[in-house]
Amino acid sequence: MVSLLDSIIGPRLDRAEIQQNEIRYGAPGFFLLVARLLLLVSLFVPFWHMELVAPQYPDNLHLIAYVNHLAGDVSEIDSLNHYIGMRPLGEAAQVERSIGVYVLIGFVMLLELASWVHSRWAVLLVLPALTFPIAFLVDLHLWMSHFGMNLDPNAPLSNSVDPFVPPVLGTGMVGQFKTIAQPGLGLILSSIASVFMILALYFHRRAYLPLLKAQKAQAKA
């Protein structure tokens, strides 16, 4: 049991050695710290927004997704969507929105743990936060296709609009609306966080892999 825990947390270093190689051993932790800060900031800013452009809306309609709520012209978009039989936006991703903040905070805590783990297990701890932006977009796409492909056949205009999936990023067309979907600041920050996580893992490997190898060689000997 002890040896399993040892193998997870990896080789430990004494203070003198860390002080001698501050950059070498400090870099992974520093990058993870930056990544954690970026993720925490992203909780407060929009992750994604879609602009709907049509002649009768000179200021366009806006749909803004945060980790935990939707904002913008939700009621107006819903009232337009009812014509084509799309369910109200509030019914989409309810679970994701209710737990999103806690999940991200959990990811941040895993990153915190990862900075104490000096073995390859660190990768596993970083991976959820690292892949979060992609998971967000995939989830969004799945919901949009679920909503767009399952239109109420009894809706007023169900005959005039074919099922559709607007692109999760980029432009599309639905009826007279042009849709422009763009990442929000939150998604950009969490993506930058992922880059920092990759950097952290790279420097992590450079710092601790030689120690691990040395440990193994020692064990064999």
Add this chain to the structure above:
Amino acid sequence: MRTRTGFRSVLAAGVLLAGTASPAGAQSMRDVQQAAEARGLTTADLLAAAKTFTPTGMKDEYIIFSSGGHSGQVFVIGVPSMRLLRTIAVFTPEPWQGWGYGVGEEILADGDVNGQPNRWGDTHHPALSETNGDYDGQFLFINDKANARVAVIDLRDFETKQIVKNPLIINDHGGTFVTPNTEYVIEGAQYSTPWAQEYAPIHEYREKYKGSVTMWKFDREKGRIDESQSFAIELPPYWQDLSDAGKLVSDGYMFLNSINTELATGGIENKKPPFEAGVSMNATDYLHIIDWHKAEKVYKAGKTMEVNGFPVIPLNVVIEEGLLYLTPEPRSPHGVDVTPKGDFLVVAGKLDPHVTVYSFAKIKDAIANQTFSGKDDFGVPVLDFDSVVEAQVEVGLGPLHTQFGPDGYAYTSLFLDSAVARWTLGGPYASGHSEPDWTLVHKTPVHYNVGHIGAAEGDTVSPDGKYLVSYNKWSVDRFFPTGPLLPQNFQLIDISKQGSEMPVIYDMPIGVGEPHYAQIIKADKLDPWTVYPEIGWDPQTQAVDPWAPRPKMERVERKDDHTVEVYMTAVRSHFTPEHVVVKEGDKVIWRITNIERAVDATHGFCVPQFDINLSLEPGETATFEFIADEPGTYPYYCTEFCSALHLEMMGYFLVEPRE
């Protein structure tokens, strides 16, 4: 150089290609010239067009609130485009706004007398609410000359909130004007009558017929006139005409013109002088100078009599307390207009080619020193004319009404000359202009028979100049003849340049009623709502109605054997519910909310053959009641083209016959 030109033309071509509305090929001033020649337009016309043409999307710099005359409405017009933006229903039912066809009836009924509906009004003089003598863009007041009523319009939603009927008099004309902080809305009477519509034979005119001015207390917090804090001042039975409140140095005073100081009673059929002669017999009439600050104190001290339940300061108390002084003014006057600093009053007598300018400082001195030339027949002291006059300026024939610019110019309408005169003020205004004081500078012909004029914020403590509108009574040959009844003509005049340049730059026909006065406010002082603040908003209380139907609470509820309540919502493109079934003879209380939040997503709602039509703006809720006395099948529907499926926005109101 060549490359730069090339770059520019490529850029220009790009812009043209990008703009869908632009025709292919470059436009130049030569095209403008050709188009102008084809239509016979002069350079002056093109310049006027450039000053007024308002391309799509561009907004107006000023907003006119115009009386709507017989229409009983207020017209809202943009300047310089001179486009009618909308009408505001006030004294008259108006279907588009749903005013009087399901909502607004209670407010309209407040203007009834003895249960007799008065469903038209002769709106004359709008007054924007003021703070420190300047328009504040919050409220608008307007009078109905025919029935002596005053209405309050809230400029957050441009809807009438209150109509008060004057309990003393039949007609009014000296209203509405407001005191500098809208403490009171002034309503001067017009044709003298006995108090409270009572009968008195015409030979008892001198004894029984009354003149008056009513001071309506305005409660800005509630946005309503507070009738319980209002009072009237009895005046001699002259026909009080226009009025104006003093401001700055003359704050606390107000001024009214009068005609018929002759106390003529007409009788052309009995070979007596007709009113038109009898009323204009004297060379002068009386300018009324009233200390309303002091009158308010007298009212609060209880020195009033009750007439028809309304407090009136009787004429003997008015004289004793020194509330009223008279001074001669040129006969048949129309406007009495206080200069921006409050220091002069300009009176225009229609039958005298001069405007007469009184000095407020001299009036104060004359009152203090009792420089009286005598008393009138009713014992009111008359200030000596020569000791209060500052100047008389010959401006032309039929001077009527005066407005002011920022540069020491005054503008007076000339009814008989069909012109607007620009003339100079003296005293502290002399530095604003280069011409000598108190002289005519220029006259611009207008088409035709101008009544009032309005300059941009031209009756406030800080006039803007720039634009003046001549509210002409006749248009004669200006427009396509629409049968024998022709529109009035609002002419926009550019007064931005000093001296003799002040051209007419736009004609706007008004074919809805005959406007009288109109005020012009800078558009950025107004801040109207574009949707009601919350869903379930009742515009009559300017608050959320706790009974307002909301989504998922729609229902038809039978309260008792003869009462049914309907809770309905409207949203593009359906009403919920779509079937409303009641029994013959049921009283139906119908509540309906427009639950939209999008700007301009207004729904109409009509119940045919029950005389009901509502305008439900986004967020608005309305309640109306009627008796379903005729069994039948009635399709109700949305009367505003709201959406692609507007036609489908309907339902059936079914009235089952009783056994």
